[in-house]
Each structure stands twice: as structure tokens, then as C-alpha cells.
Amino acid sequence: MRPTAWAAPTAPPDPPEPERISRAALTRLIEPGDAAIGRAVQRLGAVRLVQGFYEGAPASRLGLGADRIAAYQERLRKFNPATDLERIARLGGKFIIPGDSEWPSQLDDLGDGRPVGLWVRGLPSQRLPSLRLLALRSVAVVGSRACTAYGRHIAGQLGSELAERGWVVVSGAAHGVDTAAHLGALAVNGMTIAVLASGVDICYPRGNEALIERIGRDGLLVSELALGMNPTRFRFVLRNRVIAALTRGTVVVEAASRSGALSTARRARDLNRHTMGIPGPITSELSAGVHTLIRSGAATMVTSGAEVGELIGSIGADLAPERAGPLLPRDALEPPVARVLEAVPASADGAPVQRLAHYAALSETATVQHLHELSSLGFVERHGAHWRLVRRK
Numbered sequence: 112m113r114p115t116a117w118a119a120p121t122a123p124p125d126p127p128e129p130e131r132i133s134r135a136a137l138t139r140l141i142e143p144g145d146a147a148i149g150r151a152v153q154r155l156g157a158v159r160l161v162q163g164f165y166e167g168a169p170a171s172r173l174g175l176g177a178d179r180i181a182a183y184q185e186r187l188r189k190f191n192p193a194t195d196l197e198r199i200a201r202l203g204g205k206f207i208i209p210g211d212s213e214w215p216s217q218l219d220d221l222g223d224g225r226p227v228g229l230w231v232r233g234l235p236s237q238r239l240p241s242l243r244l245l246a247l248r249s250v251a252v253v254g255s256r257a258c259t260a261y262g263r264h265i266a267g268q269l270g271s272e273l274a275e276r277g278w279v280v281v282s283g284a285a286h287g288v289d290t291a292a293h294l295g296a297l298a299v300n301g302m303t304i305a306v307l308a309s310g311v312d313i314c315y316p317r318g319n320e321a322l323i324e325r326i327g328r329d330g331l332l333v334s335e336l337a338l339g340m341n342p343t344r345f346r347f348v349l350r351n352r353v354i355a356a357l358t359r360g361t362v363v364v365e366a367a368s369r370s371g372a373l374s375t376a377r378r379a380r381d382l383n384r385h386t387m388g389i390p391g392p393i394t395s396e397l398s399a400g401v402h403t404l405i406r407s408g409a410a411t412m413v414t415s416g417a418e419v420g421e422l423i424g425s426i427g428a429d430l431a432p433e434r435a436g437p438l439l440p441r442d443a444l445e446p447p448v449a450r451v452l453e454a455v456p457a458s459a460d461g462a463p464v465q466r467l468a469h470y471a472a473l474s475e476t477a478t479v480q481h482l483h484e485l486s487s488l489g490f491v492e493r494h495g496a497h498w499r500l501v502r503r504k
Contacts, residue, residue, distance in 0.1 A: 133157040134208045134228040135192035135337065140164070140183050141227070143335040143349040147175060149223035157227065161187070195338050202312060202338075203327070204232035213241035218356050220382050226353065232311040232332040242331060245302060249279035250419060251354045251379070253372040254288025254364035255397050262365035262397065265389055266291035267298075269362065272416025274301020281306065281358050283350060284323050284332075286316055288364045288372070293322060297329060306357065307334040308342040308350040315342050333357075351375040360385030360423040362413065366400035373400050376410060385423045386410040440488070447473060451481040455491055461499025 134157045141148050151160050151174050163173045164183040170176055199206055207213045208228040218225050231242055252269055254262055266288040270280045274296040282289040284305035296303040303326060307313070311332040314320040326332055335353065336346065348371065355361055355378035363386075366372040380386045388410040391398030404410035413419050441452060454470035456462050468478040482498050485491045492501050 129158045130156075130210075131196070131206060131208055131228075132192050133161040135195055135206055136161050136187065136190075137227045138230070138335060138337040139190055139192065139195070139340070140186055143226065143346060144221075144224040144352060146223040148227070149225065151175060152227060153223070192337075198338050199230055199232070199311070202232055204230065204311060204332070206230050207242065213243050215243045215246040215357055217246065218353070221352060221356050224352070225356075226335045228335070230311050230334050230337065232327045233330060242304075242333065245279045245304065245331065246357050247359075248277060249281050249304065249358045250423060251281045251358040251361040251375065252288065252292035252364060253282060253351075253354065253361060253366075253375045255366055255370055255372060256285050256287040256289075257397070258287040258291070258365045259391075259395065259397055261391060261395075262288055263291045266364045267295035269364065269389070269416050269419070270295025270303070271299045271301070273419060274299050274303070276416060276420050278416070278420060279304060281354055283307070283347075283354060284319055284326065286318065290319060290322060292364075293326060293330075297325065303330040304357075305330070305332050306350055306354050307332060308336070308346040310334055310336050310338040310340045312338045313341060347371060348374055352378045355379040355384060356382055358384065360387060360419070362387045362389065362419055363401050363404065363410065364389045365391060365395075365397045367397050368400045368403065370397075370400050373404070376404060380409055387413045387419060387422065389413060441490070447471070447477065448481045448484060451478055452485055452490055455485075455498055455500055457500060459499065461491075461494050461497035463497055467498060 137148065137157060154174065155163070160173065164180060165187050167180060167184050170180060173180060196206055206228055209219070229242070250273055252266060254266060258266070270292040273280050280292055280296040280301065280303045282292045282303070282305060284290070284293065284307060293303045293305065305323060305326045309315050311327070311334045314323045323332065351371065351374050355375050361375055361379040361384060363372050363376050376386050386404065386409060388401040388405045390405065390412055391401060393402070401410070405412050411422060413422065441449065444452065450471040451467060451473065454467045464475055464478055464482070467482070468475045471478055482491060486493065489501055491498050
């Protein structure tokens with residue numbers, strides 16, 4: 112049976128178009144980010160390419176090796192992509208492809224390695240618009256799976272702060288920092304997206320099954336891989352490029368020198384996305400990778416969701432509040448009065464008016480006037496012919 116005539120076991124009333132079926136088939140045939148397939152799709156189109164696999168077309172026509180074409184031809188006979196499209200619809204999701212109104216066009220920055228399509232679980236609604244709209248105001252939060260209590264706390268706090276400011280929190284649903292970031296967003300009824308290294312019907316890691324199912328209900332699960340496909344180490348690395356390309360910026364919370372989270376940061380930097388890092392204790396090996404990014408200028412140091420929003424948000428619309436220390440009583444003093452107060456020595460004997468006027472660069476009359484003002488405010492007191500600071504108990 113040819114790709115243009117693939118049929119589901121029970122024919123749907125509106126069968127999917129050949130382009131969508133062909134791209135769904137490719138997600139079962141190839142590994143994510145296959146640049147050779149990407150170039151072939153650009154040159155021939157997905158329908159003609161899959162048709163060529165089915166027919167065993169010559170290598171010269173498809174631009175791929177003969178052994179590879181033969182392997183794809185054999186595998187095509189073992190599944191029906193229309194069945195996958197039916198299954199994702201039953202799960203409350205869909206398969207989106209380039210050209211769809213829901214397709215995030217920023218993924219095109221990946222060039223020949225862009226996804227041929229994305230399996231998305233979670234139906235659009237007023238609260239849950241399309242992936243394209245969600246991605247326009249999204250930020251990735253990534254880090255170590257074996258994070259410290261500090262990293263877990265910061266990632267959760269960051270997820271909550273970003274969600275409260277209207278940002279969509281994107282991560283990979285792994286243990287550690289990913290989990291904390293997702294939970295932080297969900298805790299404030301915010302939006303979160305999990306980009307998986309498996310099919311969107313596979314809960315991995317198993318310990319996060321409840322979290323992944325919840326994201327499937329209240330957020331979005333996204334994957335390049337067809338339903339039922341399991342994660343591999345290589346697929347985790349390739350998944351990171353989608354996280355980096357999909358979002359406005361990437362924040363690394365904790366990462367050792369060889370952490371996989373750093374690959375997401377490098378991808379984000381290569382794609383001209385904002386790359387940010389949360390500093391940690393200088394004695395922590397799990398913060399060494401983040402510190403290296405910051406020190407080399409590859410990442411900007413941030414310490415809160417407000418600072419992240421200011422860096423990647425709209426100019427003038429996402430400003431972080433200015434940080435300042437506590438306002439002290441002496442901060443409200445006029446400059447001449449403050450100069451007189453600074454001139455009063457800390458010794459128990461204090462100093463005469465003449466010396467204070469000299470140090471404050473004021474006349475003796477003005478100095479006496481300011482000393483009485485400071486005395487009424489409780490800063491200084493008269494001690495014979497001298498003035499001294501009031502000692503606080």
C-alpha cells in the first residue's frame with residue numbers, strides 16, 4: 112500500500128492529508144535531527160520521499176545510501192502512520208507539521224535538522240492556546256538530574272515566578288531541576304511544556320509518571336518521536352536542541368562541568384537565544400558548569416524570574432524591580448546635614464563645633480543649626496562644649 116493511500120483500521124470521516132501521513136511515517140523511520148533526511152524533504156517533499164522509500168527508489172534519486180533506503184522500505188511495511196494519528200487524537204492531542212497555523216516557526220532556525228513534525232498531547236483551549244502562541248512567551252529551565260536541595264528550591268521558585276509573570280516554563284520532565292521547574296509552574300496554576308525524548312504516551316522516567324500525566328492534562332507534552340517510542344541516551348541530547356530552539360531563552364540552574372544541561376545552553380547560544388545561569392556555591396561541583404558559562408561570557412547571571420523576564424521580555428514591559436537595601440533614617444537627611452553627621456567622630460568625647468564645621472566644610476552657624484536638628488532626630492547629643500554620637504543600646 113502506498114503512502115498516499117494508507118488507511119487506518121477504521122477509516123476516519125476526514126482522512127489526514129498525505130503530507131501529514133508521510134511526515135508521521137518519517138517520525139517512526141528516522142532519528143530526530145537527521146540532516147540528510149531534512150535536505151531530502153526540502154528537495155523532494157515528504158510525500159515523494161516516503162513514496163520513494165516504499166518503492167525502493169534508486170539512491171541517486173533520493174540522495175541517500177541504498178542500504179538505508181532498503182531498511183526504510185522494510186520498516187514501512189510494519190506500521191501504519193494513520194493509526195498513530197488516530198491514537199494521538201484519542202489521547203487528546205495531535206500531530207502538527209511545518210505549514211500548520213500551530214507550528215512554531217522558530218524551530219526553522221534548526222535548518223536541515225528541524226523536526227519533521229511534532230506530536231503534541233493536550234488539546235488547545237482558552238487556557239491552552241496553540242503551541243506556536245505558547246512558545247512566543249516561553250523560557251526553558253534546565254539543570255542537573257541529581258540536583259542539590261538548593262538547586263531544587265531555586266528551580267521551583269524560578270518556575271513559579273516565571274509562571275506568575277505570564278511566562279510558559281519549558282523543560283524535559285526529568286528528575287531534579289526539570290521536575291522542580293514544572294512543579295513550580297503548576298503550583299501557581301501556570302503553564303508548562305515538557306519536551307520528551309520518547310513518545311508522548313510514554314512516561315519516562317517512571318518516577319515522574321504522575322507529573323507527566325498532569326502536564327498532559329494541564330499543559331502540553333511535545334515530542335518528535337512517534338507514539339510508543341522509547342527514550343535513548345542519544346535522543347535525550349537531540350531533544351535538547353528542540354528545547355533551545357522553541358523558547359526565548361534558556362536558564363541553567365545547576366550543572367556540573369559535563370552536564371547534559373550545558374548542551375541545551377550551548378544550543379541556545381548557537382541559535383542566538385538568551386542563555387542565563389543561576390549562580391551557586393563556589394564549593395559545589397554541580398554549579399561548576401554554570402559558573403564556567405557565566406565567567407566565559409556565554410551566559411548572563413540571573414537570580415530571579417523577574418530578571419529572566421527583563422532579559423528576554425519586551426523592552427520596557429518586563430522590567431525587574433530595582434533592588435535596594437533597607438532605607439535607613441540617615442538616608443532621608445539633606446546633604447549638608449548628612450555631612451555634619453559624618454563629621455562627628457565615634458569617640459566618647461566627640462568634637463567641638465569648630466572642628467565639625469571644618470570637616471563638614473560649613474560655617475559654624477550652619478553647623479550648630481544642623482547639630483540641633485540631628486539632636487532632635489536622636490543622632491547626636493551635646494557633651495559639654497563637644498558634640499558626640501548617641502550610643503545605641
